[in-house]
């Protein structure tokens with residue numbers, strides 16, 4: 001049954017508000033993730049990188065990782 | 077069950093959600109339909125799921141999604157996201173905050189749900205399979221090549237991790253052996269300098285290639301300092317000069333300091349400096365590509381070479397590879413960019429999953445939509461446009477007569493081309509002997525930069541009479557010199573350095589187009605004409621009679637040939653030809 005006009009407008013307005021809330025909370029959550037999890041891991045990696053000293057290789061070609069059974073079925 | 081009753085095997089290849097989305101339909105390993113989505117949505121480089129292209133593919137084969145045995149996506153989304161994207165976020169941290177947000181939104185909302193989106197939007201409940209990005213490129217070049225074996229080289233911006241791969245094809249087996257990884261990418265280097273030169277990335281790289289012959293390699297040494305290039309063609313970019321790993325731009329202040337000038341503003345004036353940068357980049361690209369294919373020859377010995385990936389559309393580098401004589405035969409996938417990934421993905425599954433046999437070859441790219449003569453005529457009647465219907469016999473002579481001199485003709489025939497080039501079914505044609513046609517087509521019909529060169533179509537049997545080329549170039553993917561004594565004869569297709577990006581045509585590839593060239597040759601003695609894509613700047617190539625008529629009416633094109641119907645601008649009612657600005661305004665400049 002179609003919603004009465006007034007209810008439909010209210011519903012659309014609520015959806016717009018919900019979208020706005022989603023954008024703000026999404027931004028906050030992603031920022032927290034970026035600072036904490038990614039930040040800590042990135043810092044550890046950078047520290048480990050400081051300790052590593054390697055001379056440039058003779059070639060930058062890398063072997064292609066071998067295929068695995070039924071790889072066509074998977075997204076990875 | 078007898079072989080007559082056996083249901084054919086249909087495989088649908090898809091490339092989308094990055095740029096140049098496309099759909100390709102295979103029937104028992106043969107390509108029955110291939111088209112880019114942009115042609116239907118009229119949005120250049122459209123990246124959306126190619127729903128319209130799929131609909132047209134199914135319609136042209138007379139089947140529904142229930143008949144499809146497998147849908148194949150041209151890359152591995154989870155590998156790309158969890159491995160490369162997240163690793164890059166960590167590697168560039170604390171830079172890339174905004175890039176991280178944008179990427180996460182894009183992936184969480186869409187790209188992590190690709191099988192679900194495919195199933196829902198295409199109303200499909202069969203298997204969805206995945207090949208890697210560079211396997212798709214490699215397969216798109218090797219399987220259609222017709223070679224019994226070949227060294228395979230793919231070079232593009234980036235797939236999952238790989239930016240360049242080398243592999244070997246033998247029979248129906250194809251193995252990728254070595255690769256270079258993001259962010260070290262020849263494609264991204266080319267795009268970054270394209271950006272620095274004020275052109276649009278993933279769109280206008282071919283303009284930089286066209287600009288290069290106007291310059292000198294004055295910055296080649298500085299260009300070389302952007303990478304540590306090894307003798308075997310492998311390299312690492314010096315990432316201090318690039319920002320594409322973490323920013324919404326490609327280059328920053330460091331590159332401006334290196335070259336001593338700020339980035340050119342889009343649509344700003346083009347100076348000798350910009351031309352020299354383009355030339356230096358092109359020379360470096362040629363050098364890197366030559367080293368890569370030389371290494372491929374050592375690693376994967378074969379007389380044959382297959383090339384794909386966006387960088388394989390660089391016909392100048394392709395010409396250098398051809399002239400090197402390293403390989404006897406070269407096949408370059410005409411849809412070498414990501415659109416061709418849809419073809420390669422489908423072919424890889426046809427061989428790996430279904431154990432199918434190789435296709436015989438890939439003689440042409442006329443694999444898209446077509447419109448019957450009756451449909452064209454009823455459309456023209458509906459629009460109230462005056463036209464003349466020509467017989468098949470009269471058509472080539474009549475159009476050749478019109479072509480001689482200064483008329484510019486829209487030429488819409490048969491099935492639409494797959495890939496970025498118009499090769500004689502959705503083309504704008506003009507007389508290559510008239511130097512004014514270069515300016516006229518650039519400025520009054522295509523509304524594009526005046527420096528852009530035009531490509532010639534030449535009868536295959538006469539190619540060596542005009543060009544320093546002794547082989548076919550059916551896909552306009554090879555650059556060769558115009559013979560010095562011919563340069564003044566065909567000035568409109570001779571670039572400033574005496575080169576041309578050649579398309580050869582042979583009867584079995586496109587009889588009607590060949591008939592036209594033969595008629596033009598009989599009339600003028602010249603076997604070469606200008607062939608450029610049927611569109612204005614920023615517009616996808618025309619797909620339908622309606623698109624062709626719109627382009628014809630809103631530009632200074634003189635005639636339009638739609639199937640057997642001839643329309644002359646002089647006969648068009650004035651009211652139909654107005655609104656040029658509004659028409660051009662629809663398309664974002666590239």
Ligand SMILES: [Fe+2]
Nearest residue numbers: 232386413414
């Ligand atoms: Fe690609």
